Amino acid sequence: MSDAEATSAADASSLDDPLLAVRNLDAGYGDLQILTDVDLDVGDGEYVTIVGPNGAGKSTVMKSVFGLTRVFDGTITFDGTDITDEAPESMVHHGLGYVPQNENVFAGLSVRENLEMGAYIRAEFPDEALAAVYDRFPILEEREDQRAGTLSGGQQQMLAMGRALMLDPDLLLLDEPSAGLAPDLVDDLFDRIDAINEGGTAILMVEQNAKEALRRCDRGYVLVQGENRFVDDGDALLADESVRQQFLGG
Template sequence: MSYLNAADMTGGYGKADILHGCTLSVEKGQIAVIVGPNGAGKSTAMKAVFGMLPLRSGSVTLDGQDITALSPQDRVKMGMGFVPQVNNVFPTMSVEENLEMGAFIRHDDYRATMAQVFDLFPILKDKRRQNAGELSGGQRQQVAVGRALMTQPKLLMLDEPTAGVSPIVMDELFDRIIEVARTGISILMVEQNARQALEIADKGYVLAQGENRYTDTGQALLADPEVRRTFLGG
């Protein structure tokens, strides 16, 4: 069984279902990317996996344990880290304080983890006393990812981590995401820059109208002429 297995998820908001039998899985240390047009249900699928959206049917297992009924807080304790697209830092708190908030659920010495975050994102060490709200968009994203890593997640979920950043910053963030995966952490990511994201993906999911339209390796999806024509702009 995959490390994360979200099977046949159906659910939405109120009486309207957004997801219709959506299935996602991620292996240990793998990067899985969810792409698709606006309104495809990509972020909704992430929220369902994280427990922010009740499912009408389907299940979510993590490392073989059924977590479908768990709250987001309990899923974090189980090893999930989630970085939302917006409002993902405490702007009036320093970079270091933001990272410390990520360690709030821990009862051990987290300084070694903070050192690892600073190694991954050296600019954050330089700006650790600066308020997060004063940073550039790309630097705030680094703070948000770093705070999630402070929980020592086994699965890191990223909702459009490169939204609003420059192409250079996007490439840097993708490089850091690859580094995180190489440590054995599984990555599940929604990304608007579909072509670039699929280039680093072990597995890719193309969603449309809340359903799985295509599932394959990132390279296979990039090479599929129908995927390219319909979802990647040719």
């Protein structure tokens, strides 16, 4: 057993004052339990990645944080508030933004209309937030009148992230952001995610490109069959022989 695996999830991940704290989480869909006793922390401004094999429950963790699953046991707290049983529509009020893997733009609406939808809870439209999104993703300003469904895959991913950023969230949840993108677009996307994090937004990301995700993050979690298997900083997980052989292709 490796050092990373020998370290309990609670010991390895527990922060003194986490922004997001998932404790002993059992969750799933209907009567089907996917996650068992999952622990996870994200600190203020931290960049955390969840990796693991297909079917490990990675996306279920993200959906649980955003109120989209059934929680059988355990707690989820955000900025000191218990959000375990709250509805998804309340999460943006707490400061969470969520970009799902699939169907993450309104295909029939324009780019600008999609971004406006991201600010729907504001009494007044946040022009400064729109300007910040356009500054971060200039192609969106160039295409603001174009229907979102006609954008390229990479542009749609930028739009989905931009919409989530319209409310300036404290934590951005990204579910498989590089899925379906051409290899030459993946590095650019990761660079943009890095920049979002460097601007002060905490990131919790599920990612299929495990090596690149771990190389860039502060800490990583390896999930296997719905349970924490390894928890450590990204570089340590990349260097761990067991992690490399089992999950990173050697």
